[in-house]
Amino acid sequence: MPYARYGRKVILQGNEACAKAAVYAGCKFFAGYPITPSTEIVELMCSEMLNSGGTFIQMEDEIASACSIIGARWGGKKAMTATSGPGFTLMQEAIGFAAVTETPMVIVNVQRGGPSTGQPTKSSQQDIYQAKYGSHGDYEIIALAPASVQEMYDFTIRAFELSEKFRTPVVILADEIVGHMREKLIVYSGEKRIRAGYRHYVLSPQDDFFTGNNTLVEGQLHDSEGKRVGHLPNRSAYYVNSINRKITRHIDEIEDIETFYMADADIAIIAYGSVSRPSLKAVKTARGINVEAERRMRLLNRMIGRKIDKNPYSHLNIGLIKINTVWPFPEKRLKHLAEKCKYIFVPEMNIGKYFREIERCLKESRVISLPKLGGDIHTPDEILMAIVREVGNSE
Amino acid sequence: MRLNIRFAGAGGQGVIRSSILLAKAYGLGEDMNVTQTQSYGPEARGGACKAEVVVSDEDIDYMKIDDVDVFIAYNQTGYDKYCDDLEEKDLVVINSTLVETNNSNHYKVPATKIAEEMGNPLAVNMVMLGALTKLLPNLRYQKVIDVIKEEFDDSIVKGNIEAFDRGYSYMEEKEAMNGEPPESL
Numbered sequence: 052m053p054y055a056r057y058g059r060k061v062i063l064q065g066n067e068a069c070a071k072a073a074v075y076a077g078c079k080f081f082a083g084y085p086i087t088p089s090t091e092i093v094e095l096m097c098s099e100m101l102n103s104g105g106t107f108i109q110m111e112d113e114i115a116s117a118c119s120i121i122g123a124r125w126g127g128k129k130a131m132t133a134t135s136g137p138g139f140t141l142m143q144e145a146i147g148f149a150a151v152t153e154t155p156m157v158i159v160n161v162q163r164g165g166p167s168t169g170q171p172t173k174s175s176q177q178d179i180y181q182a183k184y185g186s187h188g189d190y191e192i193i194a195l196a197p198a199s200v201q202e203m204y205d206f207t208i209r210a211f212e213l214s215e216k217f218r219t220p221v222v223i224l225a226d227e228i229v230g231h232m233r234e235k236l237i238v239y240s241g242e243k244r245i246r247a248g249y250r251h252y253v254l255s256p257q258d259d260f261f262t263g264n265n266t267l268v269e270g271q272l273h274d275s276e277g278k279r280v281g282h283l284p285n286r287s288a289y290y291v292n293s294i295n296r297k298i299t300r301h302i303d304e305i306e307d308i309e310t311f312y313m314a315d316a317d318i319a320i321i322a323y324g325s326v327s328r329p330s331l332k333a334v335k336t337a338r339g340i341n342v343e344a345e346r347r348m349r350l351l352n353r354m355i356g357r358k359i360d361k362n363p364y365s366h367l368n369i370g371l372i373k374i375n376t377v378w379p380f381p382e383k384r385l386k387h388l389a390e391k392c393k394y395i396f397v398p399e400m401n402i403g404k405y406f407r408e409i410e411r412c413l414k415e416s417r418v419i420s421l422p423k424l425g426g427d428i429h430t431p432d433e434i435l436m437a438i439v440r441e442v443g444n445s446e
Numbered sequence: 447m448r449l450n451i452r453f454a455g456a457g458g459q460g461v462i463r464s465s466i467l468l469a470k471a472y473g474l475g476e477d478m479n480v481t482q483t484q485s486y487g488p489e490a491r492g493g494a495c496k497a498e499v500v501v502s503d504e505d506i507d508y509m510k511i512d513d514v515d516v517f518i519a520y521n522q523t524g525y526d527k528y529c530d531d532l533e534e535k536d537l538v539v540i541n542s543t544l545v546e547t548n549n550s551n552h553y554k555v556p557a558t559k560i561a562e563e564m565g566n567p568l569a570v571n572m573v574m575l576g577a578l579t580k581l582l583p584n585l586r587y588q589k590v591i592d593v594i595k596e597e598f599d600d601s602i603v604k605g606n607i608e609a610f611d612r613g614y615s616y617m618e619e620k621e622a623m624n625g626e627p628p629e630s631l
Contacts, residue, residue, distance in 0.1 A: 233482035
């Protein structure tokens, strides 16, 4: 991430880090309805907004939460809301409205198990498609998937930057594990200056209500003055193209992919969010990278009841591709990074969704889904054993 | 060095709080990498409750625990639930007022008794944390005290530090009696 590592070291929960980051990014309006497992964001925002001269409202539901932050943004305040699966479902209508009115907004979805009320206290990555396709109509969205508390902090700041720059809703797709985990992180003091009112990529009027201009905020397709063009096929098509292209054409600028040990890898794990962490552990174990490998060996010996001296995974040249910006899908870059890989494994805490995107993109490789349902995260051993099952043991 | 520390007990005993304090002492005081996770759900008073802390001088990739090094049991239910995962090398501290076991390798601290004698029954976790601080490697007494001072309201800091000291000195005396320091991990 492009943020300098200076500031104060603290230990916070992921949810708390998200709230702190929002304040640092200049969020001045928060509306939300507390829902497990994102409640801590709402809780902390309540006091943080009070201390930083912002506004906090506990709304009657998530529909109102999402609508009110759109209003707040047009009123000139950077705004955020936080929720989990069931609330995110209710927010979809407002997300579509924000997309068509080109309103910057940040929505934190701390994912829990679904469908419906599902598993409130357990983790999942089941909302990955909903983040992109949740509302009706053609629109593009930006979604970031943090895997650590520091990333929860950094990505929240980046979400505000991206949403202002591309004037679009940005979703932070966290999950229960990241939200409730406590880790050491670096927080910054003061307030970051994030430029608002970029004009490059946007068609709709962009003035905030309080800057002295007349502004039309229109849910129908419209022109640069906010006037309706829904009855004009050409202009309408141009508009829909425009709100999609402003994101797809700047994917180089938006995308954020980290690679680990990919230089000589012919097997790649592609992961996002918290699952990328056991994946990285699996990669390091296979490559015998740190002292932790010894511990793994001992564990393995205990599991199979006999002693193996050699690292049983040393024949695997595994690397990890960690996708931080899950949407827009970084197709071109992924193709380039994984071109030498014969096998691609995609562990996810859902029934195997994002795997389809990757399979579509990497036609040359054998793409294998490693889904896990039930609310627990993959263990490094599960990932490694699945790889060995597919690739085979060493001779 | 990597330490996988697991706390188990009942909701209301301060299990999660003590794990947070330990994570902060290691993370901020000793500048190690830490990850603290906890069971999340019906952890109302009396329900089963678990917290885990990973301490490492390397990056912590996998945030959960699959191989316990240190186990702290606050009550019998918690002990019974996780004692099967233990190996001989593991450091085990139990609240011996509430946990019964025949294993002589465990460190037994009558934490509930000590806390009740002090007239501060809520400070069971502080007694346990004190004993634990004495036993854990690369953790300085003062760093934990600093965290306690910062974490709690002024009105209860004194009582908590007192309880912490009781646990710490209990373990010190035990060690002096036995004459053998705990095996380093």
